[in-house]
Amino acid sequence: MNKPAFGLIGIGGFAREHYNTLRYFESEGWLRLAAVCDPFIGEQPELEREVRAGGVRIYHDHRAMLESEAGLRAVVVATPILLHEEMLLDCLGSGLFIYLEKPPVPLASQLQRLIEADRRGQVSVGFQMVDSDWNQQIKSWIAEGRLGEIREIRVVANWPRYDGYYRRASWAGQLVQGDRPVFDGPATNALAHLIHSAMYFGGAEKAEFARPVTVQGEMYRVRPIPSYDLMCLRAGLPSGATVFAALSHAQQTPAPYRVEVIGSEGWCSVSEEHKILESSFGAFTLREMPSGMLHDGYVSFCQWLRGQRERPTTRLADAEGYVWTTNALLASSGGIHTVDPRWYRTCEDAPGRIYDVHGLSEALADGRPLLYSERELPWSVEPTVVPVENTAEWRGRMDRTFQVVTGGGQAKEGAAAEFVTAG
Ligand SMILES: NC(=O)c1ccc[n+]([C@@H]2O[C@H](COP(=O)([O-])OP(=O)(O)OC[C@H]3O[C@@H](n4cnc5c(N)ncnc54)[C@H](O)[C@@H]3O)[C@@H](O)[C@H]2O)c1
The missing domain is CATH 3.40.50.720 (NAD(P)-binding Rossmann-like Domain)
Structure with a gap:
């Protein structure tokens, strides 16, 4: 060939x-x-x-x-x-x-x-995470109906990010650069895979990705960057299922990602730490990939190129669930809230400085799908619920929200919520 x-x-x-x-x-x-x-x-x-x-x-x-x-x-x-x-x-x-x-x-x-x-x-x-063995296995169970009706998908993680991460590139930690949107942060860069995987599990058919109908979420800036390093959200899907995400770079102790899918007939969960897929049908060890983390994604891309697959796993339109969710998140949060220094400490570790927010490690560890404001964490700000619509008007509103939040390159506190409510 x-x-x-x-x-x-x-x-x-x-x-x-x-x-x-x-x-x-x-x-x-x-x-x-x-x-x-x-x-x-x-x-x-x-x-x-x-x-x-x-x-x-x-x-x-x-x-x-x-x-x-x-x-x-x-x-x-x-x-x-x-x-x-x-x-x-x-x-x-x-x-x-x-x-x-x-x-x-x-x-x-x-x-x-x-x-x-x-x-x-x-x-x-x-x-590439959606091409992984565990993502594909969970998706097969969902498409075959083995988990029953999907009720909830939870993704939680803290990947600590030190000074060097933000110094490595001029766009790191930015919302915009020049007139180009960047929107860097845990949900929209390093841990974006988890939101996208949640949308994959929210789609009932084998190749289908869900799109949210409502989003409620919170975004915070702990490290002094224009963008954010801490978030949580709850998204309502058309099926009635909810996606819950709590993703952070602002805690000293790593919280390797944990993904849970809960259905009416069964459940499954994956832990990055233990490299194991547990489920109501048993536990499965995840396999090592021969050429590293991109391996399965390249196999699937090359097979598509050869005509051995009808379509790639994620076409552009399949990313709508991820992009709409993260855009609505910013609007729902009312922009990015700066956490007052009273509520975090900074730690000097060997790789540099890290920010560690009060109460976050307990919130990420206990597994309950609660927004930070629902936990009444003292630095949290209650979000609004933002409806999501597949219209040019809605996309325009998200653009304007982003412009308000990034006005002059610096995020403005609270402005976006008013703007979005006013339409
Ligand atoms: N799939 C994953 O698991 C994963 C992991 C990390 C990063 N990423 C993604 O990879 C992308 C790059 O992220 P990064 O952190 O490596 O960025 P980076 O700033 O380190 O840049 C990557 C490379 O792009 C080059 N580059 C810059 N301008 C260019 C230009 N005009 N033409 C050609 N090359 C140019 C840079 O020199 C650099 O070598 C982002 O989209 C990021 O989200 C994906």
């Missing part, structure tokens, strides 16, 4: 994981890595030498790569979030299949533009 030629946009940061995975699949005969593009590759001379030695052409501008590499079949976009919209539109113009890193884009209006531009359905969004 003719091996499809791939281009990779971005090669440092998480894109390095893509480079290594592409090399692995190349060595296994699945594909050929033809070109990479990164304006900053010169900052990694050893990597640059390795890339050249492997016969891979190097570009510093993605448009130059798309113009010169007529033989490309697919391209992987693994660049900062704020560049995704523009790069995806450029790649779609070249007729390529595209693996777009998650999150696709920050705002519902941006996602709608991309969905409309992707007329031939050539984009796969790289939420």
